[in-house]
Amino acid sequence: MKKLGLLSRLIIAIVLGILIGNVAPEGFIKIFVTFNNIFGSFLGFVIPLIIIGFIAPGIGELGKGAGKLLALTAGIAYLSTIVSGTLAYVTSSIALPKMLNLSNLAVDASNPNEALLKPFFEIRIPPMMEVMTALTIAFILGLGIAITKGDVIKKFMSEFQAIIEKVISNIVIPLLPLHILGIFANMAYAGEVATIISVFAKVFVMIVLLHITIIIIQYLIAGSITASNPFKLIRTMIPAYFTAIGTQSSAATIPVTLRQAKLNGVDEGIAEFAVPLCATIHLSGSTITLTSCAITVMMLNGMATPFSSLFPFILMLGVTMVAAPGIPGGAIMAALGLLESMLHFPPTLTSLMIALYLAQDSFGTACNVTGDGAIAVIMNKISGKKLKAKGTLAGSA
Secondary structure, eight states: OTTSOHHHHHHHHHHHHHHHHHHSOHHHHHHHHHHHHHHHHHHHHHHHHHHHHHHHHHHHHHGGGHHHHHHHHHHHHHHHHHHHHHHHHHHHHHHHHHHOOTTTOOOOOOOGGGGSOOOSSOOOOOOSSOHHHHHHHHHHHHHHHHHHOOHHHHHHHHHHHHHHHHHIIIIIHHHHHHHHHHHHHHHHHHTHHHHHHHHHHHHHHHHHHHHHHHHHHHHHHHHHHHTOOHHHHHHHTHHHHHHHHHHOOTTTTHHHHHHHHHHTTOOHHHHHHHHHHHHHHOOHHHHHHHHHHHHHHHHHTTOOOOHHHHHHHHHHHHHHGGGOTTSTTHHHHHHHHHHHHTSOOOHHHHHHHHHHHHHHHHHHHHHHHHHHHHHHHHHHHHTTOOOOOOSOOTTOO
């Protein structure tokens, strides 16, 4: 199995997970669920370390231009998120009234997480800090290294980065397919996704098509400014896309996104700066999903969906979801306050939003991380570097 490319291993893991979830007994599946609990807890612990280990040295290596590049990256990521949400609003407003039979549609608003199997036991490895704390520390350290040009901290962060890279290459990447297998086995056993998709199949198809559309737009822009084939760039990012489908976490997918961005020819320093940063602040796919699902729920309940109400909601999504990428399904949890305060969702509708979002969360996350690769390509150009030709295509390593 190790001889197979990462993409091949991920696809096999997904297929095996679905098969095992449909035919295996509960006790057997719970073995994978228990592993997922331990591995997921480990990932949660490592994610802040990955952010510090990559972003701080990355900013430090950029020198005096670090602050400017940081602001540009954050601005491009936020703009991408807002454009994605606006595209979702326009498309949903036009397509959903024609797609939904509002008078005959009945919806089960139960939380799908309740159907998932629980592990035999849980091992909690609390992270040393929150994602936002790690991000802030990374910014301070990175900018400090760039401004003071201190060798001691710079060498320490370089060695720390090397340790984190070993953890990623020797533990995280090899175990990811098994983790994804367990996730899909549990989901298949619970039947949660199939139940919701059977009701909202057309809505989900629209959302996935919007994800694909925004990815193509992102890479058309990246390809045009770097004179590169956008579809080759997208093809290289496919392993990151499939990894995100399994992990449901932009942050947990950082190792693969980073690897594929480098295979696209992005300079190592730029990639190690832009990818972890964008994994935290770039949420184009999640914004598409949340906006589309919110409009669907509002239409089903006879609520008005004016742009004047939804656009401020979209603007705030780009800010409030920053802390969400480390947690599968975290985006909808971060957005609950906005749904209640800005769109006036009562508890029954927020429960329905949780059900709708979680059933489709994987694809939104996959869109997020794939778009991170496009931003890395754009930032590579802005920083004055050229894409380096790579001899290995995605999935061949």
